[in-house]
Amino acid sequence: MAERGKANQNLNLQSQSPIIKRHSHQSIGQCLTHISSPNELTFTFNPPHHLNQTTPATTKFLVNYLPLLQNPPLHLAILVAADSDFVIDAPTEKRKSGDAGLESVKEKLRCAGYLWQAFTAEQMHRNGFGRRVFRLYEEWQPDTMSNQETSLRETAKIYIIRTKYTKEELLDPDRAQQYKRPPGTPNPKKKDLFAIFMEALRDYGPPFDRQCYVAGLILDSHYDPAMDLIRGHAALGGGADHIRLGIFGSHLTHAWPRCLEQVVSCFQDDTNITQDLANDNGESYTWWKCCNIGIGAMLHEVGHALTLPHSKSGIMSRGYNNLNRTFTVKEPHRNTPVLPQDENGAHWHRCDVMRLRFHPCFRLATDPSNDHDYKHAYPTFWPVDDSVLVKCMAGISLIEVKLDDQFQTHFEFPDEQPHEWRLQIDHIKKQVGWKNGQRLDIAIITTGQEEHTLVDAHSFLETHRNLYPDIGLALKSGTLGSSGGSKFEVIFPKSNAHVSKVRINSGIFLDGLKFYWSNKKNVSIGGKGGSASKFELTKREKLVSLMVKAGIYVDGIEFKTNLGRTSGWRGGMGGCELTVLSAPEGHEMVGIHGTAGSLIDSIGIIYRPVQH
Known part of the structure; x- marks a missing residue:
C-alpha cells in the first residue's frame, strides 16, 4: 500500500526473533499486495x-497489481454534523x-480500508480462491x-x-443504537443514524x-460517561434501493493507525483507556483492543453491506476481537508468538467466503460472465416425491441449513453452479440431527446475491401435497410474492x-x-382494477407455465401454452427478476395457487406426475 504506480520501496525492519521476523515479512507482504503495478x-x-x-539480510519481491476498474468499488465516507467541530x-x-x-481521521479510515483489503485477500x-478482493475507490x-513520504499517488x-x-441532533440518546429507553417511556420514533447517513x-x-457500496464512519460520535452511553453511534449494515452501507x-478511532508503519505499534499498545473514553461492549479497555474492535467491528458492518449475514464464527460473529493476530505475531500478555492457527475468530467463515466469491465487487476478468437476463433470478421450491427441487436460472452457489435458526451445515458449488438441485429432506434431517418439532430452514444463495429460504422444510413437504x-x-x-391476502387454489378442468x-x-x-372453462363455468381471484385483457386458448392448448415478476405483490405475469403461444406481458x-414457473420434468401443470386480496399477493403453480 506504500506506493501506487511504478516504484521501488524499501522497508527497514527490526525484530528480536528470526521467527517473528519471518512472520512479519508475511504479514506486511499481505498488506502490500494491493499496490498498483x-x-x-x-x-x-x-x-x-x-x-x-552484521550483514543485513535483504529480500526483494516484484508485485504486479492490475486494478479491476470494471468492478464496483467500496467507497470510504465520513458523516459530519452540520455544525461539527471535526474532532x-x-x-x-x-x-x-x-x-x-x-485529517487524522481520514488517514485512519484510509489505513483501515487497506487493512480490510489485506485481511480479506488473505x-x-x-480458501482457495486466490487473492481476489474488493477494491477501494x-x-x-x-x-x-x-510516513516515509507523501507523494501523489492513486490512493483511497x-x-x-x-x-x-x-451535532446535538446526532447525539440525541434516542438515536444511539445502544440506548435502553426506561420502561414505560414512549418511543419518539426519530429517524435513526442509518437512515440519516x-x-x-x-x-x-x-x-x-447509482449502485454503490459504502463504509461509513460517524465522526461526531461521543461517549457520555454520565449515561454510560456512546451517543451518535450505530453498528449497522445493509441496504436500501441502490445503496449498500455499513x-x-x-x-x-483514536487507537487506529494512520499509516502502515503504525500498524504493529497500534496493535501492541497496552495503554489503558481513561474513564472519559468508550469501553465498547466492555471489551475495549486498552488501546490495542480499541484498535482491534474498532477496525474489526466496522469491517463486520461492511460485511453486511456486502450482503453477508451473521455467521457461526469469524468476522460476521464477534471474531474481530482477534483481528490483530492477522497482522502481528506478538500480542500483549501473550508469551508465545501468534501463529496462523492461533488467529481464532479472525477469519471469514467459509459461507462468507462463498458469498464473496460471487459478489460483483470480487469478480476477476477470467470469471465466466453472468447471464444478465437472469442475474437476479429468484430461487423457487418444488416438492417432488420425498424431496424438494430447487430451481434458479442464475445458478446456485451456496445452500445453508439451520435448525431453529442455528447454523448446522452448508453445501457449496464453487466450480459449477447448478440451475437445479434436489434437496433430500430426510437425508438432511438425519445429517443435522433433526428432532420432531424442530424447524428446519434451508437458505438458497444464488450467484446474483439473491437469497430465498425454504422455511420449515419438513412442514413444506407435508402442506404442499394435496x-x-x-x-x-x-x-x-413455492410462491413468488408476499403471503398477504386470502389463500386460493384453481384446478384446471381435466375431463369434460x-x-x-x-x-x-x-x-x-x-x-x-x-x-373461463369451455363448459361455461368460471372462477375469479383477486380484484378487478387496472385494465383487462383476454387470452383465448384452442381445444388443443393447455397452460404449461407462468413467467412472473414479484416483490411485495405480483407485479406482472405472462402465460404460456403447450403450443408456444403466450398471453404477452x-x-x-417491478419486483425481482423474471422467474419462470413450470412443472419439473415428468410433471404437468394442473392449476395455480397463492394469496390474493384486491391484488394478487403471491402465486405458484399446482402440478402432478404426467399421466400415461
Whole structure:
C-alpha cells in the first residue's frame, strides 16, 4: 500500500526473533499486495546483536497489481454534523498532538480500508480462491499510507458527507443504537443514524446516485460517561434501493493507525483507556483492543453491506476481537508468538467466503460472465416425491441449513453452479440431527446475491401435497410474492372441459385473474382494477407455465401454452427478476395457487406426475 504506480520501496525492519521476523515479512507482504503495478518491494532484516551477524539480510519481491476498474468499488465516507467541530473522542495527549482532527481521521479510515483489503485477500487465498478482493475507490492525491513520504499517488478517497442534522441532533440518546429507553417511556420514533447517513449520501449526489457500496464512519460520535452511553453511534449494515452501507461510530478511532508503519505499534499498545473514553461492549479497555474492535467491528458492518449475514464464527460473529493476530505475531500478555492457527475468530467463515466469491465487487476478468437476463433470478421450491427441487436460472452457489435458526451445515458449488438441485429432506434431517418439532430452514444463495429460504422444510413437504377430487394427488410449488391476502387454489378442468380463456386485470401490479372453462363455468381471484385483457386458448392448448415478476405483490405475469403461444406481458416490471414457473420434468401443470386480496399477493403453480 506504500506506493501506487511504478516504484521501488524499501522497508527497514527490526525484530528480536528470526521467527517473528519471518512472520512479519508475511504479514506486511499481505498488506502490500494491493499496490498498483509494477512494484519492487525490498525487505531488509537487521539481525539482533546476539546472532553475531552484521550483514543485513535483504529480500526483494516484484508485485504486479492490475486494478479491476470494471468492478464496483467500496467507497470510504465520513458523516459530519452540520455544525461539527471535526474532532473525535481521544486521549488528551492525542488531542494535543493533532491526532484527533478530521485529517487524522481520514488517514485512519484510509489505513483501515487497506487493512480490510489485506485481511480479506488473505482469507480468500486461504480458501482457495486466490487473492481476489474488493477494491477501494481511489483518486490521484497525496498518499498517507507511509510516513516515509507523501507523494501523489492513486490512493483511497475519503468522502466527507455533511448531513443537515446538527451535532446535538446526532447525539440525541434516542438515536444511539445502544440506548435502553426506561420502561414505560414512549418511543419518539426519530429517524435513526442509518437512515440519516443514507439520506446524506443521496443528497451528496454522484457516485451515490447509482449502485454503490459504502463504509461509513460517524465522526461526531461521543461517549457520555454520565449515561454510560456512546451517543451518535450505530453498528449497522445493509441496504436500501441502490445503496449498500455499513456504518460505525468514531469512538474507538483514536487507537487506529494512520499509516502502515503504525500498524504493529497500534496493535501492541497496552495503554489503558481513561474513564472519559468508550469501553465498547466492555471489551475495549486498552488501546490495542480499541484498535482491534474498532477496525474489526466496522469491517463486520461492511460485511453486511456486502450482503453477508451473521455467521457461526469469524468476522460476521464477534471474531474481530482477534483481528490483530492477522497482522502481528506478538500480542500483549501473550508469551508465545501468534501463529496462523492461533488467529481464532479472525477469519471469514467459509459461507462468507462463498458469498464473496460471487459478489460483483470480487469478480476477476477470467470469471465466466453472468447471464444478465437472469442475474437476479429468484430461487423457487418444488416438492417432488420425498424431496424438494430447487430451481434458479442464475445458478446456485451456496445452500445453508439451520435448525431453529442455528447454523448446522452448508453445501457449496464453487466450480459449477447448478440451475437445479434436489434437496433430500430426510437425508438432511438425519445429517443435522433433526428432532420432531424442530424447524428446519434451508437458505438458497444464488450467484446474483439473491437469497430465498425454504422455511420449515419438513412442514413444506407435508402442506404442499394435496388430494383433489378430479385429479388425485398433486403438488404445489413455492410462491413468488408476499403471503398477504386470502389463500386460493384453481384446478384446471381435466375431463369434460378445458381452459378456454383467461382474463387478466393489471396496471403496475397484477390486480386479478379470471379463468373461463369451455363448459361455461368460471372462477375469479383477486380484484378487478387496472385494465383487462383476454387470452383465448384452442381445444388443443393447455397452460404449461407462468413467467412472473414479484416483490411485495405480483407485479406482472405472462402465460404460456403447450403450443408456444403466450398471453404477452401483463402488469408492471417491478419486483425481482423474471422467474419462470413450470412443472419439473415428468410433471404437468394442473392449476395455480397463492394469496390474493384486491391484488394478487403471491402465486405458484399446482402440478402432478404426467399421466400415461
